[in-house]
Amino acid sequence: xNKKVLIVEDDKVNxxxxxKHLSNNFELDSDIAVDGLExxxxxxxxxxxxxxxxxxxxxxxxxxxxxxxxxxxxxxxEREQGLKRTPIILVSGNLIEDSxxxxxxxxxxxxxxxxxxxxxxxxxxxxxx
Numbered sequence: 001x002n003k004k005v006l007i008v009e010d011d012k013v014n015x016x017x018x019x020k021h022l023s024n025n026f027e028l029d030s031d032i033a034v035d036g037l038e039x040x041x042x043x044x045x046x047x048x049x050x051x052x053x054x055x056x057x058x059x060x061x062x063x064x065x066x067x068x069x070x071x072x073x074x075x076x077x078e079r080e081q082g083l084k085r086t087p088i089i090l091v092s093g094n095l096i097e098d099s100x101x102x103x104x105x106x107x108x109x110x111x112x113x114x115x116x117x118x119x120x121x122x123x124x125x126x127x128x129x
Contacts, residue, residue, distance in 0.1 A: 002051045003129070004029045008039040008058045008067065009091070014114065018057060021118060026125045028054070035062045036070030043074050047083055054129045058108070060092040067092075068106040075107035087128035091116065 005022060007030050009015045019030040031046070031053075033039040039058065046053045056074070060067040071088050078085055090103045093114035103111040109128065112120050 002029060003027065004031060004046070004051060004053055005129075006031050006033060006039065006042055006046065006053045006056045008033045008036065008056065008062070008070065010034050010059065010062045014059070018116065018121075021116070021121055022125070025118065025122070026129070028125070028129070036065030036067060036073075039070045040065075040073050040077070043086070044077060047077070047081065047086075052083075053086055055124070056086060056088045058088055058090050060090055061094065067108075068102055071106045071108050089124055089128070 005028050007015055007018050009018065009032070015032050019032070022028040022030055031042055033042050043053065043056065058067040058071055067090050071090065074088065087109045088107065089110045089112060090108045091112055091114055110124060112124065
């Protein structure tokens with residue numbers, strides 16, 4: 001079985017760094033979406049496949065649709081389709097005081113700051129994959 005995650009990130013360097021960490025340290029393959037709209041499309045494709053995503057790493061601040069709104073949309077889709085809940089980890093380089101409240105209310109499972117420390121990534125993968 002192919003173990004795959006979705007990285008939703010508009011910054012190319014952050015995409016590469018996170019993808020390499022996941023591949024080299026945890027043997028996880030990654031798909032990339034550059035915004036929340038593409039994330040929803042990729043999530044729906046994966047959900048209907050034989051190997052759905054194990055985890056979604058979702059940047060909060062992106063063009064077209066932010067991480068909060070795309071997380072909400074994925075949760076609605078999961079409920080409508082009767083799917084098992086996929087862990088969604090929100091990631092942000094600009095955490096503000098109400099980020100945790102927003103992260104919880106949109107349906108995410110965890111919130112981590114950027115740059116992502118390898119120890120945090122290990123904790124998330126061990127907990128959710």
